[in-house]
Amino acid sequence: MSALAGPAEAAVAAGSLDAAGDDGAGRQNLLLLVQLRWIAVVGQLVTVAGVSLGLGVSLPFGAMAGVLCGLVALNLGSLLRLSRPRPVAAPELALAMLLDVAALTLQLSLTGGATNPFAFLYLLQVTLGAVLLDGRAAWGLAAVTGLCFAGLTVLHRPLDLSGLADGSLPVLNIIGLLICFLLDAGLLVVFIGRINRNLRERDARLAALRQRAAEEDFIVRMGLLASGAAHELGTPLATLSVILGDWRRMPALAADPELMVELDAMEGEVRRCKAILTGILVSAGETRGESAAVTTLHTFLDDLVEDWRAARPSAHLVYENVVRDDLPIVSDTALKQAIVNVLDNAFEASPGWQRFEAVRNGGRLLLAVTDRGPGFAPDILDTIGKPYRSSKGREGGGLGLFLVANVVRKLGGRLAATNRLGGGAAVTLSLPLAALAVKEEEAHDDA
Structure with missing residues (x-):
C-alpha cells in the first residue's frame, strides 16, 4: 500500500x-x-x-x-x-x-x-x-x-x-x-x-x-462631442452678446424700463451660457489637479451649493454639512459637475424639496442627495449608472448618472441609489478622502 x-x-x-x-x-x-x-x-x-x-x-x-x-x-x-x-x-x-x-x-x-x-x-x-x-x-x-x-x-x-x-x-x-x-x-x-x-x-x-473600457470609450467620444459643441456655440453666443449690447444703446429701447430689465435678464443668461461652455472646455480631457485650485472641503461644498441655489432660485434645497474637519482638498471640476448633476436630478423629480447632506465615515466622505419625487423604477435601480437608463422618458436620457458613476469610480468611490420608505429617492456618493486630499506637490505649487 x-x-x-x-x-x-x-x-x-x-x-x-x-x-x-x-x-x-x-x-x-x-x-x-x-x-x-x-x-x-x-x-x-x-x-x-x-x-x-x-x-x-x-x-x-x-x-x-x-x-x-x-x-x-x-x-x-x-x-x-x-x-x-x-x-x-x-x-x-x-x-x-x-x-x-x-x-x-x-x-x-x-x-x-x-x-x-x-x-x-x-x-x-x-x-x-x-x-x-x-x-x-x-x-x-x-x-x-x-x-x-x-x-x-x-x-x-x-x-x-x-x-x-x-x-x-x-x-x-x-x-x-x-x-x-x-x-x-x-x-x-x-x-x-x-x-x-x-x-x-x-x-x-x-x-x-x-x-x-467600452464606457470609457463612450465617455471619450462624449467629451469630444461636448468640446466641439462648446467651440461651435461660442460664436453665436458672442454674436448675441454684441447684438444685446447694440440694443442697449438704442434710444428707443433705452427709454423703456421694462425692455431694459428684459435685456439685463437676457445678458445674464448669455453670460451663464458662456460660463457653462467654459466649464465644458476646462473639463474636457482635463486631468485631476490641472488648473484646479486648492481649497477646503467646507469651502468647496458651500460654494457649490451657493452657486447651485443662485442658478435655481425656485429650488428649496436643505443643505447640511456635518463634517467636522475642514480638510484641504483640490477643487475637482469633474466632481463638482457630478454633484450638480445629482442635485439637478433631485430638483427635476421634486421641485418643492431637496436635501444635500455631507457626512464623514472614517476615511470616506458620504454625499447624500434626497428628494420627495416618485423615486426610481425597480429596473432603473438594478442598472443604476448605465447609459440611457432613465425614468424621465426623454430620448438620450440617463447620461447624467452614468457620467456621475464614472467620475466617482475614477476617484475610487462608489455610487448608490435607493428609494426612500416615505417616498422619493436617495443617491449617495461615497468618496475616499485620500483621493480628494491635497498632495504635497500640489500644496507647494499653490503656495
Whole structure:
C-alpha cells in the first residue's frame, strides 16, 4: 500500500487562466496548490503509519521521508513565489504538476510499483491536466504519466508482505482500490469545482474590464462631442452678446424700463451660457489637479451649493454639512459637475424639496442627495449608472448618472441609489478622502 503522494497537488488550477492574461485566478490556484500539498503530506504520514503499524508491512521510511521533505520544500518555494508580484505563468503550473507526478512515482516505486492500487491516482493527474493545461501540455503530461506507470512495472521495490495473514492480500488490494477510487472522485469534485469558480471569477473580471473600457470609450467620444459643441456655440453666443449690447444703446429701447430689465435678464443668461461652455472646455480631457485650485472641503461644498441655489432660485434645497474637519482638498471640476448633476436630478423629480447632506465615515466622505419625487423604477435601480437608463422618458436620457458613476469610480468611490420608505429617492456618493486630499506637490505649487 502506498502513502498519498501528490494527488491533491495536481489541482494546479491556473494554467489556462494565465494564458488568457489574468493573474488573479493563477495566484489563487497556486495558493490552493500549496494548501492541497499540505493535505497530501499529512495523508502520506497517516497512510504510512497505518500500513506499517496496523498491517505490519515493512516500508522504507528513510526514502519515503525524503520524498515528503521534497514536497515540503516545494511548498515553501511556492509560498516564496507567491510573495513576489510577478504573474504566475502557465509553464510554472505545468512544471508543478510534473513535480507532483514525480513525487507520486517515487512513492509508488518504493511501495510495490504498478501493483500498488494507488497507482490509479495517475488518472487524477491526467484528468486535471486535461482541464488546466493547453492541448500540447496536457498530452505531454499524459505521456509522462504513461511512461512512469510503465517504468514502475520494472523498476520498483517489492513490498515485504510476509507479515500478512494468509488470504488477506486480495481483500487488502480491493480495499486499496476502493480508497483510491474515493480519493479520485472526491478530489476531482472538490478541486474542479474550485477551478470552475476561479474561471467564473476570471470571466466576471474580464467582462467588467470590457464593460469599463467600452464606457470609457463612450465617455471619450462624449467629451469630444461636448468640446466641439462648446467651440461651435461660442460664436453665436458672442454674436448675441454684441447684438444685446447694440440694443442697449438704442434710444428707443433705452427709454423703456421694462425692455431694459428684459435685456439685463437676457445678458445674464448669455453670460451663464458662456460660463457653462467654459466649464465644458476646462473639463474636457482635463486631468485631476490641472488648473484646479486648492481649497477646503467646507469651502468647496458651500460654494457649490451657493452657486447651485443662485442658478435655481425656485429650488428649496436643505443643505447640511456635518463634517467636522475642514480638510484641504483640490477643487475637482469633474466632481463638482457630478454633484450638480445629482442635485439637478433631485430638483427635476421634486421641485418643492431637496436635501444635500455631507457626512464623514472614517476615511470616506458620504454625499447624500434626497428628494420627495416618485423615486426610481425597480429596473432603473438594478442598472443604476448605465447609459440611457432613465425614468424621465426623454430620448438620450440617463447620461447624467452614468457620467456621475464614472467620475466617482475614477476617484475610487462608489455610487448608490435607493428609494426612500416615505417616498422619493436617495443617491449617495461615497468618496475616499485620500483621493480628494491635497498632495504635497500640489500644496507647494499653490503656495
